[in-house]
Amino acid sequence: MRRRRWKRVLIGAFAGCAVLADAGAAAAQAAASTEQLAISTPPAGSAAWVQDHAFGRALPDPATADAATVAAFFASLTSDELDHLIHEYPLVVGNFDGAPPEVRYRANRVAITAERDRARARAADHHLDSGARALAVSRANDCEHLLAPGRQILAFDPRGRGLISEVYGDLASAERISVLVPGSDADLGHFDQAVEPLRSPAGMARALLAEEQHQAPGTRTAVVAWTGYVTPSGLGPDAVTARLADAAAPRLERLLGGLKETTSPVAPPALFCHSYGSVVCGTTAPDIARPAGAATGSEGITDVVVFGSPGMGVQSASELGAGVQVWATRNPSDWIGNVPYLEVGGLGHGADPTAGDFGAEGISSAGAVGHNGYFAPGTESLHNFSSIALGRYGSVSHPSPDAR
Known part of the structure; x- marks a missing residue:
């Protein structure tokens, strides 16, 4: 009983620091937050998919198949077989890392259309209370926006608050790929x-x-906005433990495995990890292997950029493995700097990645304001993020010793 009481006190201390630093809306958000149910199972339709032997052969199991197996399977399909699977199992195909991106875009349009129509039907159902109908209207509108021409939805799962990932640029031809891993309240x-x-x-x-296109108009780039995990809601208990990050890490690993099979950039995708997303990246990093032939230098190493970070779940960058190069920044007005950088009994996320003894490469975020200002036009953070994504490391600016 005493241990549970102490845990609640620690949770309150962590959340309280964040609330005091960013009062008002964040305080209300923290008060209303609840623990989230992580999604770690394959999407709806997976059980029927596994039992489907219409082609006279087993289909790869969404729960266990690696990206190379998935890529080989989709490469073996005829156009008729592919059309059948897209329309019969859109959620499975649309979320299958290792399937060609264009195939996933097609499948997810089918899945999003079905979810929009389901939500519209609920919105019109007067047997439901007004709150449920209002949520259905919101879900239908969100889906309708995703169906706009030109959108490239790489993953879509309507369970819970909804998981969604989108591609900007052309993955198939990209020489440089970036993956954005967001933090709390992304859904x-x-x-x-x-x-x-x-x-x-x-x-x-x-x-x-x-910014990448501005800096290097001749370089083909693509960015994946990956909301492929259940994020914490507000500043409650989930934000100060690694529980959701632990569930997210295998999903991020599968994304990277799928990109390895279906794209051909000149370097591994760079990870840009905001806020709690840096906990996800820290949990994933030890499983990102240093590629063969990259025993020295940075050739083939994955760049991991953390900003507005509460910690990466470790005390130093050396604990994250030899396969990553960590870059870190936090602007002076970001309230996350007031959160305790420690880990006690599973609460907190370890050392400050921007501290000099952590071992990350510090980068400037001059001009950025607040916890969400790192991508504002004209900021040093946006310039530096783009330079890292492009592999133009000599163009990266660093914080002054005083700022650090």
């Missing part, structure tokens, strides 16, 4: 915001792609 309903777009994964991804 289907907050994926692409018209008001304050740089608070949303879609807005951040668009800003990064635009």
